[in-house]
Amino acid sequence: VNILLLLDTFFTAYVITALVQTAKRPRIYVFALWSSILLTALQWTLFGQRMSMLAPPVILLYWIHQRRPSRTVLALGYAAIGLFVGTVGVIALLVIGQMRGRNELQFSRAAAESKNVVTDKSRGGPLYDAYDQVQIKFDGISMGAFLVQYFGSGTAGFRPYLGSMLALVPRAVLPSKPIPGSVDDTYFGTPPRLVAINVGYDPLTANVGVSPASVEIWHFGYLGLIPLILINVLHWRLMNSFLSAPSLIVRVLAVYLIVVPAFIGFFNSGDIIIMNEERVLALYVLLSIAPYLLYRPGRRRLVRAAEPEPQTA
Numbered sequence: 161v162n163i164l165l166l167l168d169t170f171f172t173a174y175v176i177t178a179l180v181q182t183a184k185r186p187r188i189y190v191f192a193l194w195s196s197i198l199l200t201a202l203q204w205t206l207f208g209q210r211m212s213m214l215a216p217p218v219i220l221l222y223w224i225h226q227r228r229p230s231r232t233v234l235a236l237g238y239a240a241i242g243l244f245v246g247t248v249g250v251i252a253l254l255v256i257g258q259m260r261g262r263n264e265l266q267f268s269r270a271a272a273e274s275k276n277v278v279t280d281k282s283r284g285g286p287l288y289d290a291y292d293q294v295q296i297k298f299d300g301i302s303m304g305a306f307l308v309q310y311f312g313s314g315t316a317g318f319r320p321y322l323g324s325m326l327a328l329v330p331r332a333v334l335p336s337k338p339i340p341g342s343v344d345d346t347y348f349g350t351p352p353r354l355v356a357i358n359v360g361y362d363p364l365t366a367n368v369g370v371s372p373a374s375v376e377i378w379h380f381g382y383l384g385l386i387p388l389i390l391i392n393v394l395h396w397r398l399m400n401s402f403l404s405a406p407s408l409i410v411r412v413l414a415v416y417l418i419v420v421p422a423f424i425g426f427f428n429s430g431d432i433i434i435m436n437e438e439r440v441l442a443l444y445v446l447l448s449i450a451p452y453l454l455y456r457p458g459r460r461r462l463v464r465a466a467e468p469e470p471q472t473a
């Protein structure tokens with residue numbers, strides 16, 4: 161596990177959870193939360209993760225609903241967000257998709273390329289290009305059918321699960337640790353990359369959505385649908401227990417599992433769920449024992465011994 165990436169993702173989940181809760185907070189605190197969301201979304205977008213652009217609008221919609229505004233305010237909020245996503249979002253979607261494979265993702269370059277996207281008539285129209293990319297990205301059914309038809313049913317076997325079960329083992333301890341969900345122990349063997357490469361996309365940057373059911377059929381044939389259902393039911397129960405907890409930190413773990421704004425954590429293949437739940441349960445155990453490690457009885461006795469004795473008259 162990349163520890164820095166894990167901590168960054170956990171911090172983002174904390175910001176989202178703290179922002180959407182109904183309790184009143186100081187304005188400076190709310191401003192800091194929103195600033196963190198916007199900066200994180202911009203950072204990951206410039207890294208090539210276009211889905212990150214949807215995080216602020218999705219969180220804003222939930223935040224608006226939590227305040228229970230009038231229908232007029234709600235309609236204006238939806239209209240403003242829809243207009244933003246349909247203009248700035250579409251342009252950014254095309255620009256980042258074109259620049260991601262050229263290692264040119266810089267804000268100044270992206271701004272210059274945005275003008276070209278809007279004015280260049282030879283592209284077949286920005287709206288058509290954007291629809292094409294969104295359709296390919298989210299058409300998990302067609303991409304899943306390609307995975308099963310091209311690579312075969314039940315050909316992956318248990319191997320993708322092996323990396324998931326070893327997710328907590330540091331690579332420094334086990335350098336040969338396979339990539340979770342991969343059939344060949346590399347990132348190129350995971351279904352989103354595997355399908356993208358074989359339909360003609362850039363092997364270094366491209367990935368597509370693949371339906372979890374197709375992934376399990378690729379793993380174990382149609383019998384793979386049984387563990388898919390069982391693992392996801394247990395996964396939903398765990399998320400529900402975390403979301404119902406009074407502790408903010410425990411609810412953060414649920415948001416971490418949900419994966420905002422893609423929401424792929426609600427329903428996924430068994431190997432990915434096992435990987436994510438291992439990490440979350442490890443964090444849960446660590447957070448549970450942290451108070452006892454920080455305030456163990458021996459330390460309290462030392463603190464008390466260092467305190468001056470009360471003087472009597």
